[in-house]
Amino acid sequence: MSDDAVRKAAKKPAMSIEKAQKARRKFLQSVGLTAGVVGISLLGYIPVKANAQAPILRPPGSLDEDDFLASCIKCGQCVQVCPVEAIKLGDITDGFGLGVPYIKARDQACDFSCDAVQCILACPTGALTYDKPDFMEPRSGMPLAHAPILKAKENDPEPSLNLKERFGVARLDKPDACLAVQGKGFKGVARGAAFTGTMRYIDVDRWNPIPVREHPYEREVCDLCVTECPIKDAIALRPFGPGRFIPVVQEQCVGCGVCEMICPVEPTAIVVDAQATWKGEA
């Protein structure tokens, strides 16, 4: 053994080769575990990135998507207060959106039958909020010109909803499929007998939503998206040639998605664009 090696060996604390190897293996395995778990956790970014192209409809009062994902504590208290069970929580396929609330309007839209945007009230972190903090500038096209008036509360002393920004905008996606555009009426159950969605009908029960399938319609010209819209001045039917009409989305549209839910055409002619800004009448 050279002098150098002897000196080196003397410096090291007494530890058997086996023990040293074991410690080394443990260290490397721990590094592996760390890298593995962190790597898996970062996979959660992929669905978030994908969703940037096709935004998800969030509950009313939600912050902009990135702020929303950051501030949501994934507790589901918003889910618990919703009378129509419109709010669902994201799964692991949503990556960082796991446990984050969303609304699938075609299945069950928010019809504001809670009257007061209860989900916002329930949120403990301000991910859903009546008042954004000052430093969070609203995106242009998001603020509503004035507080939306809830048709159901129109005769109440306080008819408006405490909602300053929209969370989406409706859009007539397939004008050719729209019954009104074709000049057709509609008779029957809007979404078929198997549809499980519910809605509050003010003339049936002011406080309790009922299944849509229990409320048949009969219209000479289909105008369900207009009459069932819970917000005043959000959508109107305009004449469009002889005997034909077209639904026109207006500036007071908040993006609740009731029109998308109620549209009797399959697939729906009108959709709500989640997180979209108001760009003027189409």
Add this chain to the structure above:
Amino acid sequence: MGRRWNLIKGMLGAAPQKPEQVSERVQKIMFLKYEDKDRYVKEKLHARAHHEVSHKWRNRRWAVLIAVNLLFVFSFWLDIQILEGALTASRFVGFHLIDLNSALQVMLAHKHIIVNLFIGTFTVFLLWVALGGRSFCSWVCPYHLVAEWAEKLHLYLVGKKIVTEHEFHRGTRTVFWLLFALMAFVSGYTIFETLSPTGILSRALIYGPGLALGWVFLLLLFEVFWSRRAWCRYVCPIGLTYGAVGVISPLRISYHVEHCFHEGDCRKVCLVPHVLDVTIKGRADEEVMSLGPDCTRCGLCVDVCPTGALRYEVKGLSKLL
């Protein structure tokens, strides 16, 4: 103070230290204990023979854990509205409760704290200061319960030599805590919540199952076939966050060296056996010592100890009574 700091270092991953100095009282106890070897062995066997195997604390703990989680479930399902939300954040009869680690993740990611978030976090902080910090893990966390069952299976398979145990460095959890905090701050996403089996299981119970349960299942498989209680021991930052709270909690397990035969049954059942290092012969320097903040106050050691050397204790309370 030196001992407390050593216990904190132990929680962060450092190997337990041997005491530099053993008090005279303990020296005397140890001398008397081993003075007569035959008597010592006889006493030990006697204690063993009379030890009624008890699952008292385990059963109580499981009952509490299940009850708390069912209270969440029924508050929603039956609309009794007592404990609304999930383990990450909830309201108890209207009062905000917010999980400390989830709150930390949100605060770091969002960088904006509203009043309700602060109130809920502070309330929960006080709650777990009173109740023992990591007692959250063993008395509330639903993953702890399923992991306990998986651990049983793991130990059985290890006993049959079908699987081998793999240990990681305990400091890994500290690294994870720092990494998850850093990632939340830098990325602006609460990345840990995507993986947290605590949140996933809590939400699955309350709002219905989802694919995320597959991840929890994978974790359990890893624990059954590779490494005992790996998530709780080496990864979960929730445990470390509540462990930090446990540093100032008066509720802990105390160790009475006088009654101990140093057989180590307690260390075999423990999730965090390093906190029971004092039970090794020659490691205790005081007559009564409380276990470190990493202890989950689960009581398995209390149940398994044949001589009552390990007990629940509320510091200061015994003096008052």
